[in-house]
Amino acid sequence: MSRFIHQCLRPVSAVLTLGSVTGAAYAAATSPQEGTIPTGQGTTTSPPSISEAQKDGVQATQVEHIHVVGHPFNTMHAGNDMGRLPQDVMHTPQTIDVVPRELIKQQNVKSLDEALRNVPGITASVGEGAGGLNGDQFLIRGFPAQNDIYEDGLRDFGVYARDSFNYDSVNVIKGPSSQVFGNGTTGGAINVVTKTPTASDHYNVDFSGGSADYFRGTVDVNKTINDRTAFRLEGMGASNNVVGRDHVWDHRWGIAPSISFGMGTKTTVVLQVMHQTDNSVPDFGMPVVKARGSAYGRPLSEYGVPRHNFFGKQQDHNHTDDTMETLRLKHIFNRHFTFHNDLRFGEYSRNFEASKVVCRAGCVQALNSGDYGKGLVNRTTPGNSVPLPYRQNSWSFQDVASLQADFKTWSLRHQVVTGFDMEYVHDSRHQDVYAGTIPAANLLNPNPHEVTDAQARRIPGGDNPKNMPYIIGLGRKPDNHGYGFDTGIFLYDQIWLTNWASIKGGFRWDRWQSGYDITGGSDTTLDAKNRPVSNADRRFPQTKNTFNPTASLVLTPTSWQTIYFTYASSTTPTGMYVTSGAVPVRPGKNAGTVDTHPQRARLYEVGSKFSFLNDRLGATISLFRLDKDNALTTDPVSNSTINTGAQQRNQGMELSLGGMILPGWNITGTYALYDPKTSNDGGGKMHNQIQYVPHNQATLWSAYEAFAGRPWNFTIGGGLTWRQGVYLDNKNSSKVPANVDFDTVISHHFGQHWQVSLNGYNLANRLNYNTLFSGYATPAPGRTFLGRLTMDY
Numbered sequence: 001m002s003r004f005i006h007q008c009l010r011p012v013s014a015v016l017t018l019g020s021v022t023g024a025a026y027a028a029a030t031s032p033q034e035g036t037i038p039t040g041q042g043t044t045t046s047p048p049s050i051s052e053a054q055k056d057g058v059q060a061t062q063v064e065h066i067h068v069v070g071h072p073f074n075t076m077h078a079g080n081d082m083g084r085l086p087q088d089v090m091h092t093p094q095t096i097d098v099v100p101r102e103l104i105k106q107q108n109v110k111s112l113d114e115a116l117r118n119v120p121g122i123t124a125s126v127g128e129g130a131g132g133l134n135g136d137q138f139l140i141r142g143f144p145a146q147n148d149i150y151e152d153g154l155r156d157f158g159v160y161a162r163d164s165f166n167y168d169s170v171n172v173i174k175g176p177s178s179q180v181f182g183n184g185t186t187g188g189a190i191n192v193v194t195k196t197p198t199a200s201d202h203y204n205v206d207f208s209g210g211s212a213d214y215f216r217g218t219v220d221v222n223k224t225i226n227d228r229t230a231f232r233l234e235g236m237g238a239s240n241n242v243v244g245r246d247h248v249w250d251h252r253w254g255i256a257p258s259i260s261f262g263m264g265t266k267t268t269v270v271l272q273v274m275h276q277t278d279n280s281v282p283d284f285g286m287p288v289v290k291a292r293g294s295a296y297g298r299p300l301s302e303y304g305v306p307r308h309n310f311f312g313k314q315q316d317h318n319h320t321d322d323t324m325e326t327l328r329l330k331h332i333f334n335r336h337f338t339f340h341n342d343l344r345f346g347e348y349s350r351n352f353e354a355s356k357v358v359c360r361a362g363c364v365q366a367l368n369s370g371d372y373g374k375g376l377v378n379r380t381t382p383g384n385s386v387p388l389p390y391r392q393n394s395w396s397f398q399d400v401a402s403l404q405a406d407f408k409t410w411s412l413r414h415q416v417v418t419g420f421d422m423e424y425v426h427d428s429r430h431q432d433v434y435a436g437t438i439p440a441a442n443l444l445n446p447n448p449h450e451v452t453d454a455q456a457r458r459i460p461g462g463d464n465p466k467n468m469p470y471i472i473g474l475g476r477k478p479d480n481h482g483y484g485f486d487t488g489i490f491l492y493d494q495i496w497l498t499n500w501a502s503i504k505g506g507f508r509w510d511r512w513q514s515g516y517d518i519t520g521g522s523d524t525t526l527d528a529k530n531r532p533v534s535n536a537d538r539r540f541p542q543t544k545n546t547f548n549p550t551a552s553l554v555l556t557p558t559s560w561q562t563i564y565f566t567y568a569s570s571t572t573p574t575g576m577y578v579t580s581g582a583v584p585v586r587p588g589k590n591a592g593t594v595d596t597h598p599q600r601a602r603l604y605e606v607g608s609k610f611s612f613l614n615d616r617l618g619a620t621i622s623l624f625r626l627d628k629d630n631a632l633t634t635d636p637v638s639n640s641t642i643n644t645g646a647q648q649r650n651q652g653m654e655l656s657l658g659g660m661i662l663p664g665w666n667i668t669g670t671y672a673l674y675d676p677k678t679s680n681d682g683g684g685k686m687h688n689q690i691q692y693v694p695h696n697q698a699t700l701w702s703a704y705e706a707f708a709g710r711p712w713n714f715t716i717g718g719g720l721t722w723r724q725g726v727y728l729d730n731k732n733s734s735k736v737p738a739n740v741d742f743d744t745v746i747s748h749h750f751g752q753h754w755q756v757s758l759n760g761y762n763l764a765n766r767l768n769y770n771t772l773f774s775g776y777a778t779p780a781p782g783r784t785f786l787g788r789l790t791m792d793y
Helices: 002-009 023-030 052-056 101-106 112-116 361-369
Strands: 013-017 065-069 096-099 122-125 138-140 149-151 167-174 188-194 202-210 214-226 229-242 245-261 267-280 286-289 317-332 337-353 390-409 412-434 458-460 479-496 501-519 524-526 532-534 538-558 561-572 599-612 617-634 641-662 665-680 696-706 714-723 739-750 754-761 769-772 776-779 784-792
Touching (some): 138 188, 286 361
Parallel strands (some): 122 769
Antiparallel strands (some): 013 065, 167 188, 202 214, 267 317, 286 776, 390 412, 412 458, 412 479, 501 538, 524 532, 561 599, 617 641, 641 665, 714 739, 739 754, 754 784, 769 776
16 A cells, blocks of 8 residues: 555656746745635635745745646646746636646657647648748637747747747647737637756756658756856757658757746846757648549549659758747746746748649549549649749847736735737748749659759749739739737736635737838739739738737636636737738728728637646636637638638537546546537628638547566557548638547656657558648658657756
8 A cells, every 4th residue: 555655646746946936836825815725615725835935935045945746747737937827727717738748758749730739629731822831830729820829928920840849848828818918819829838947957868760761869958057047958950851751851950048047036037049940841742632523622642642742843942040039037026016027039031942733634634534644733833823932031029028916905805917018020021933934743753853953943033023923902023021010018807706706807908010011023014814004012001909808707616626707809900920921911992002900809718627636637628619700811822811701600619638547647638529610701601611620629648657666667658639521721622531640659767867768650650631721731741650769867
């Protein structure tokens, strides 16, 4: 029995935190309950290991405090790591999915995309048009989140595939969150929590290698300089091909130094720099075609075309350089007031060239006849298709200041958070065209090397405007410049009516200014029907004031349960996605004007969160309805943004479970049931399913650690990811089948400092599609094995 109790307690980890107490203990210490936990029977108990001196935070020589969590896979007491969201996941009245550090380690997660496969309701979708493959582009609950990716609560405006080498965890905050993040966040926000210096020295080196010439190495060094200062360095280098895809590869490296000052005192400052360079081959995958006998369009690979066929050319490339410098300040005045200020600068560049292919009449005839060898797929053709090659440079600035106040007015306890948010982003894009005609690719045996350098030679779009695509209302312009400037103020107050019941309400007001200029080229051009039209430079400025309220009712009948009802709203102004690639404005009816109707979203959600078995297991359930008006879409041919006027609704249920079932046995699972409909297409006719959104989606991962501490120890685990088939357009005329992905891991510890492991992905070698377009789908990697060696001192 004593051994069983010891094993049960072993997963309970003591995590050293800096400054004041954080996470669940910090939330209890600073909450309006003044250090008590509601029990639901009218009595209260004091939380363990929280002294009055720790709560006040007035000792300049504060030492590190112990924060006890039940199990790393139970994320109910995980912090949101933002001054604007001071409480833990369990006491925040919104669905929050957390991909914890331990899950990232077990699955050997290497990118943000891989981490988010553990979260229901997220689909990878990449914009088309001149933007091409726009790095990480996700949809949350069916709505675009390309401008809703954050690191430590600040926007990451970059257009690149994010590596996870400096990730501690990933939080997905579901539903409109404009009161916290500002404009956007229709479906939710993705917030990455990065690694920062700790108060103890450690050294970690990790190497992976395996299928498709995969090689990856990371280093993590943390060094204390004195009692209050520490330095940390994260580094990464990786190179790989892709299993099941010809001629597709990725080479990247990154570095992320950081330094913390004032650890263990009232004032802490963290300075971080992150740089990532990526050089890869963009992959549009397979065009979607409706052949004879098909009820709807499907990717070519569904008709028997080999999944490994790459229809691009040898010159295709996507080179990105992205750097962010962040300064984070936290000051605890006393037990009542805490101040945060987070500042970030970002610089991003991109050089892009890709081939998006079209399956024309001859290709369809080959599919119908079964003689694929005679079929040709047209690559990007000058003058009538996009994307064309381009160069992009962007920079951004954001500063968020917030003040948290905990106080009482008579018998009512309050937690007020207020502050301001200022951000600016600027983007310049220079479009090139091809000097020659790009030859078509053979459907069955494509050869990227048949395109010569002379044919793929790039020249400025202004030198040959006839090869520029014609965009209605905008003409043929080679140079685009855009900016967005947002100033916002926010305020919300949570009022405890009793120890177990509270109401929370607030608002955010934003003034959004944006501009979009198209310049260069001749003053006249030919339209799509070869008629002469004006091609003058155009500028589209706009200013919008937005107001987004939120309200919640929060009940904590016991110390291990939270019940909530939330209403929230968000606004997405036209022209907001400055760096995302698509033309961010829709021309108005009059020349030189734009259609400035914003997208608006409203969320109604009721849910409950649980943390039981002494915090070893956490669970959530939520029911929601999310309505969106004035939905935008991007024309894949003209690359212009179209305000469809459509009303879209996604409603459903989400479930999650995570923690320790038995000693050494961890589990995490999620399920989402959605009813995604376009309730009104502007004419009141359409009731189709929203593109990219499945009716059902589920994930499961479990691992068991056997004989811990023994020389013959091992950990074995695995899981699956399932997504029902989805439509690729709002007309529901094309579709991809369901994704089913089986993964596994087995590992062994050599003493305390060395570990060897083997991860397997897509064990069934199933033809899945991870990246989706309106007319294309990219096959996911086939069966992959990666060995891993880790040294940790």
